[in-house]
Amino acid sequence: MNDATRAARAHRILDVTAELLVRHGYKRVTIDDVATGADIGKGTVYLHWRTREALFWAVLQREAMRMLEQLLADLADDPGLALPSRLMRAIFLAASERPLVLALLLSDAEILGSLARDSAVADAQKELSGNENYLELLAEQGLLRPGLTPSSAGYVLGSVMRGFFAETGELSVTARADLLHDVLHRTLEADGAPPATAVAALADAVTGLFTAIVSVQRAQLGSAYQ
Amino acid sequence: MNDATRAARAHRILDVTAELLVRHGYKRVTIDDVATGADIGKGTVYLHWRTREALFWAVLQREAMRMLEQLLADLADDPGLALPSRLMRAIFLAASERPLVLALLLSDAEILGSLARDSAVADAQKELSGNENYLELLAEQGLLRPGLTPSSAGYVLGSVMRGFFAETGELSVTARADLLHDVLHRTLEADGAPPATAVAALADAVTGLFTAIVSVQRAQLGSAYQ
DNA sequence: AATTGACTAATTTTGAAATTTGGTCATACG
């Protein structure tokens, strides 16, 4: 079997697993279900992933990666999207239409199961709601509101993201996303239009950061991807 | 037995229960433990509360009430404390030194047990992190930033409060409280110093609101209180 | 009249047996 066929099968397995995870939750998805759903034998699943956890984690990684790839594409057209208010609004919207990414960010025990207590999952959560490098970057480019340290800004960013993801009112997703933008813009960013050079530098750095994450994930997915 | 002695005993029971709840969590606190700790018979506990849940709920109510009473005292000296940024900062600080109020706001299942799924608890959570009346009040007094509806402001207030309570970084409690103040001030409040008359009216209304809550709770606590 | 703790019904815990499921690998297959 060639690499392309093998990768296609890996993706079919991930598709089935993702579907089952969203529909039934971590505990109720068995490897037998996955194998049956993908029309293959159970042993074949283990030709791609060593354990059940590794398979489920690969599903989450692929979802997060797809979101990052979309963000990378948007970022290429519009560097201003790298600013925290706009970036977090975009992440909020993109995550809202991806149940598994949402589950990841909300630590949904029903869907994540034992992965909810995994350190890799904790890392991914941090990564997606403002990591340290990103905040240092903002500070370096003078894009942080004067008086804010990267650490304070990080706490605010983390808290606000967590709160907005967790709180589900009657408002539409876009209305909530716009409010998130407002809060972060007024709270974290300096007054006035940011200098285009700083924004460009930030966008480059964010692009590099996201690309690095995507590469690491792609490597971990191994031959299962592409 | 006169009312004062009876109330004193009720408070002793609540003291013991509060202590045990914080130390051991909901599931591990038995009525026998409480009775023994308060040096009375088990039946005596039931002379004050009909069920175990009612006793535990009374503990939480008393804690929340004490916090509100402190806020009412502070509010009397300083009407500006009724503004959302300052009020939520005060609630954040006051709750942070009250483990049971913190558990209430964080829906801590370990400490709240089955109460975590109680509707009265959900109501109390809403009450303490910005209720609807409060937001209407802000709107009426023109203290909300132009463009914000009470419902949008309510969503922001709820999300931000939830996020700040849940997120525990390396920052000190006061640093986090100050950041909470900043976020809410910049996000919810109109620019410039608020008119003293509006602030006074708001403070009066908030005082009325809190007093009403305290009265209701006091009534529910019944002869157990005062 | 107020308090109590022995008592009971209901809930929770325990543990062992039965079932399910993750992971392996000798066999079948193309």
Added chain:
DNA sequence: CGTATGACCAAATTTCAAAATTAGTCAATT
């Protein structure tokens, strides 16, 4: 050949009934 498979086994989970604990009551006691 190398790849895919499902019968197989150990480990984990579920089941279920017996044992233990505990919420709530109330006749006896103070």
